[in-house]
Amino acid sequence: MNMKHLFTNILGTFVFENNQLKDQILFKDLKDYLDKEKFEQKLTKKYKKVFEPKDKDLEFILAFFKDKKYFKQFYQKNLLLTKQQIKQSVQDDNLIIQTISSIKELDRLANVLIKRLREWSELYLPEFSKSIQDQEKFIELIQKKNRKQILKELKLTEETTMGKALTKTDIDEILALAKQAASTYQLRRKQEIYLEKIMKKFCPNILELCGSTIGAKLIEAAGSLKRLATFPSSTVQLLGAEKALFRHIKTGAKSPKHGYIKEHLLVQNAKEKGKAARALADKISLAARLDFFKGEFKAKQMRKELEKKIKQ
Amino acid sequence: MNMKHLFTNILGTFVFENNQLKDQILFKDLKDYLDKEKFEQKLTKKYKKVFEPKDKDLEFILAFFKDKKYFKQFYQKNLLLTKQQIKQSVQDDNLIIQTISSIKELDRLANVLIKRLREWSELYLPEFSKSIQDQEKFIELIQKKNRKQILKELKLTEETTMGKALTKTDIDEILALAKQAASTYQLRRKQEIYLEKIMKKFCPNILELCGSTIGAKLIEAAGSLKRLATFPSSTVQLLGAEKALFRHIKTGAKSPKHGYIKEHLLVQNAKEKGKAARALADKISLAARLDFFKGEFKAKQMRKELEKKIKQ
Secondary structure (H helix, E strand, O other): OOEEEEEEOOEEEEEEEEEEEEEEOOOHHHHHHHOOHHHHHHHHHHHOOOOOHHHHHHHHHHHHOOOHHHHHHHHHHHHHHHHHHHHHHHHHHHHHHHHHHHHHHHHHHHHHHHHHHHHHHHOOOOHHHHHHHHHHHHHHHHOOHHHHHHHHHHHOOOOOOOOOOOHHHHHHHHHHHHHHHHHHHHHHHHHHHHHHHHHHHHHHHOOOOOOHHHHHHHHHHHHHHHOOOOOHHHHHOOOOHHHHHHHHHHHOOOOOOHHHHHHOOOHHHOOEEEEEHHHHHHHHHHHHHHHHHHHOOOHHHHHHHHHHHHHH | OOOEEEEEOOEEEEEOOOOOEEEEEEEOOHHHHHHHHHHHHHHHHOOOEEEOHHHEEEEEEHHOOHHHHHHHHHHHHHHHHHHHHHHHHOHHHHHHHHHHHHHHHHHHHHHHHHHHHHHEEEEEEEHHHHHHHOOHHHHHHHHHHHHHHHHHHOOOOOOOOOOHHHHHHHHHHHHEEEEHHHHHHHHHHHHHHHHHHHHHHHHHHHHHHHHHHHHHHHHHHOOOOHHHHHHHHHHHOOOOOHHHHHHHHHHHOOOOOOOOOHOHHHHHHOOOHHHEEEEEEHHHHHHHHHHOOOOOOOHHHHHHHHHHHHHH
């Protein structure tokens, strides 16, 4: 009795009988391949009794497709498949990670710009730079007011200031730098709003529990929401404290109690920060799983429980 | 016989006779102090024979001004004087140093931004990022063309690209980053033009000989044009190669042949780079002195001599 065997690969689904190709349905595109069950059922219906090839039969079939004429087809279809998989691997957490990385970078860049701006502007307004600590306010005011106004406000005269009266061309250059610094801060704020928006859709529980910055940093440190969801809460607690952790392991220094979550208000305001961090990490771990498996939105309740627990 | 003594300090100019204050002209402001000779001459004319106090007389006069009632006046006037000196110490080379430092920083910042932009945009246009090496062109094109156009140009379809079709909101965020990167490059270019402008006025010889970037870097490394003018040419040759120099001193590694001036075309194109660097540093040293002492503009001729010498 000749057994019929059904075999499917990326090229199509095939029926072999007696080590001969008897029938085939070739896949037109990747979509067909992803719907392969449909085509397999078709052939199964047509031939009634078809089996999965085993041992020698399987060996024969595999050797059959090793033929050179299939090589190019396999190569092309596999390439397409891989590309498709790469494309589909782009998830919202990639966007979250890019955004939080960018926010962290913009922070650094804004610092470099403001430091240069202060140093440069101190040539003509040294007392002004010293009088305003807030970076963004400094950028705003130096653009808005001219030297005369600023000197007057600081109760300084041309005689008593240490700053030199620069020409308009020189000052324009400084103001252009101020504008760049201001736009860096603006972009940072814009990205924060965007970050919150995508997190609201993608991981609402984490967002509600940690806020966008800490939440995104945790996802970034884990590499993806999926990985964050698989971490035990003790790992979540220490994400962002890798340096201190390895120092602890290597030199026996004090073990860190918290990573990124130490920036969380619940931890900052707690008396026992270690305990608060542990409780928070517990809930974050839970929230990550809820978000990854598209569970309900429970973070509000979790937050209340947490606040109660930490107060005790 | 009673000798009259003339004594001047920041408060005024005074005539003492017989260890008694006989006459005085108080300075109204710092300008009077800086013009003190005028007032001294007035009193000298009035009293004919006045002498510079010495030994005991000087001791007495100094003790006289040690009195508490002068303290506040001295303090205030000295403060004003110091402020004035600080103000006058702001020279064009301070502007040059701020500008070149800023240009160097903007270079770094633009690199950070473009790296993030490429990584982020590769989520939806991976092949595009790989196809364009030039940073500024990449920034320009990603802003100008939409995904459809770019895919078409690269002969890709939605099926064959590895990039994911992102929503408009997501893409907008990436384009905002591209805009920021573009404006960083623009600001850098603006500062380069400004740098050339102030150097043309302040150190035309250095500018002609080295170009604005290398020239400004040399002034920055020296700390001021004045210091650069006092350096021997062997030091000028190695400015910017401090790391390699100290490594040479410490470990006996090869001594560096050139610092910033290795970026100069004359050195880059020379067969014997060490010799070219030495000849160039010689001329730069000369140019710095010419510029500092406001000498003639000789750099064109120097450059010609140099080109001749290096060719030989």
